[in-house]
Amino acid sequence: MGSVATAVARAAACPPAYALPDPKRPRLSAIVSFSGATVTGSEHLVFTPDLPVSEVVLRLWAAAPRSARAGGGIDIATTKVDGRAVPSRRSSATVLRIPARVAAGRSVTVDVAFTLRLPTGINDRFGHRGTTAWFGSGLPLLAWERGRGWALEPATSAFAEASTSEAMELTSLTVRRARGLSIIATGVQVADDGTTARFRARSVRDVAVAVGRLRVAHAAAGDVPIVVGVAPGLADDPTATANALARAMRVHAARFGQFPFERLAVAVLPDIGGGIEYPAAILLGKGQTRDATASHEVAHEWWYGLIGDDQARDPWLDESFATYAEALDRGTGAAYERMVIPAGGRGRTGAPMTFWESRQSIYFRSVYIQGAVALLRARRAAGAAAFDDALRCHVRRNAHRITTPADLRLSLQALPAAIRVLTAAGALR
Ligand SMILES: [Zn+2]
The missing domain is CATH 3.30.2010.30 (Zincin-like)
Incomplete structure (x- = not known):
């Protein structure tokens, strides 16, 4: 059976539950110590690529434009592959390349020591003010997409994401902070002695931490x-x-x-x-x-956390869906349907972040609103019950994965009226 036929057969049946995380997913353990505007850290990754690689690419999102403009950044102290020091190189501010020749299906370990500098006063995932300090995407992020390779799209200067990462097992996240400060962090807390706390999570594609009073x-x-x-x-x-x-x-x-x-x-x-x-x-x-x-x-x-996407290539796959879900929950759909979509974004719901980089003022309306409205209209066109069933099956089928518009199209194949609406909005191609 060809791959398309296999995919269609797979899409036809609705799985009874969420697909399990890949047993060969990356395993991440990390230690971070907060001190004022500085976080010193180290991470240990076990990576089993499904395609042969000649390097390991980690994305340094702390050096992305928004954070960097306000003085934020990341310095890499050491990089090791399978326990041996290996010189790495930054081919751009956010791309760290570590030479490592690994066959498909073989495991490699990568160790990175780093220091984060947290900026103050910007609307971003990195920040520091008084005793409060936080980061999201602060750990050098394994930029792998199964079946595809390294995600090397440029960072965005918008209040948006351009990161891509597969779900990982967070085997251990150790957070050190001054006594008296609380920690909010990804995962379940398994230990805390007042200065050092430990968390773990079964399947997460990135990590966020905040400490403070x-x-x-x-x-x-x-x-x-x-x-x-x-x-x-x-x-x-x-x-x-x-x-x-x-x-x-x-x-x-x-x-x-x-x-x-x-x-x-x-x-x-x-x-x-x-x-x-x-x-x-x-x-x-x-x-x-x-x-x-x-x-x-x-x-x-659900839409990014569980059903991942390449946020640089297909930002609508998480933003339009989160706005759609919010509209159904909060009854904001009618107001969204009345909003005017700017000419420069009309019919371009599915455009990548590189397209929006020079059009940031119309990004929200063109992707969040236009995409959510298209999903609401697709739901009406297909019938709400059928559309809800199809999306529920889509979530089960694609849990813990990175999806593409083609995956969504496959999940909606029995609802051609919905596909027509999403195609007209430039969401599906
Ligand atoms: Zn959002």
Whole structure:
């Protein structure tokens, strides 16, 4: 049977549950120590490529334009392959190349020691203010896409992502901080002696950490615990925030499937406007439970966290879907359908971040809004029940993977009316 026939046969049956994570997925352990605006860290990766490689590529998102403009960055101290020191080279600010010849299916270990410099006062995933410090995508990120290779797309200067990474087993994340500071981090906390805490997670594609004199509250959505930490100086009530997040988790779980991670950890932080999604973690600005942002970020736990995408190549695959989920949850769809899509973005829902780099002022309306509206209209065209069923099966089929528009098209193949709407919006090609 050819690959297309195999794929069609696979798409025809709706799996009974989420696909399991790849047993050969990368394994990551890391240690980070917070001190003021500096984080010193090391990471140990076990990587089993499914294609032969001559190098390992790690993306250094701390050196992306937004952070760098405000003084943020990352210095690489040492790089090792299979325990031996190997000189690495930065072919651009965010691309670290480590020579390593590895056959497909063989494992290699990579060790990297680094220092992060956290900027102050910018709306970004890196920041530091007073005793509060945070990073997302701060660990040098294995930029592998199974079946495809290294994800080398340029960074974006927009409030957006251009990163791509497969789901990894976070075998151990050790976080050190001054006594008296709380930690919000990806995964389940398995130890804490007051200065050193350890977390782990079964299947996450990136990591976020915040420390500070946080006000902390707990809640649960079903049997999934939620922890919220609010930074000093912000008026947000941690308990009310945790409850608002739990509500959104229940709504999205009913639509797409069970919450995909062991826990949701959320830090409410200064200088962030809106929210920034990570698998099992969210960095949130102040006051975001008053509008649809919290629901949007929680929806990303499925659309990006569980169902990954190349965020540089196909940003709509997570942003349009999170906005669509938020619209169904919060009833904002009618308002979105009335919004005017700028001429420069009309019919271009599926364009990559390189297209939006010089058009940042129309990115939100052209991708978030246009894409969400197309999904709402596709749902009406196909029939809500059939469309919801098809998306639920899509999520199960593609759990813990990086998807493409072709994967979505395959999941919607029995709903040609939906495919027509998404094609007209330039989402599907
Ligand atoms: Zn989003």
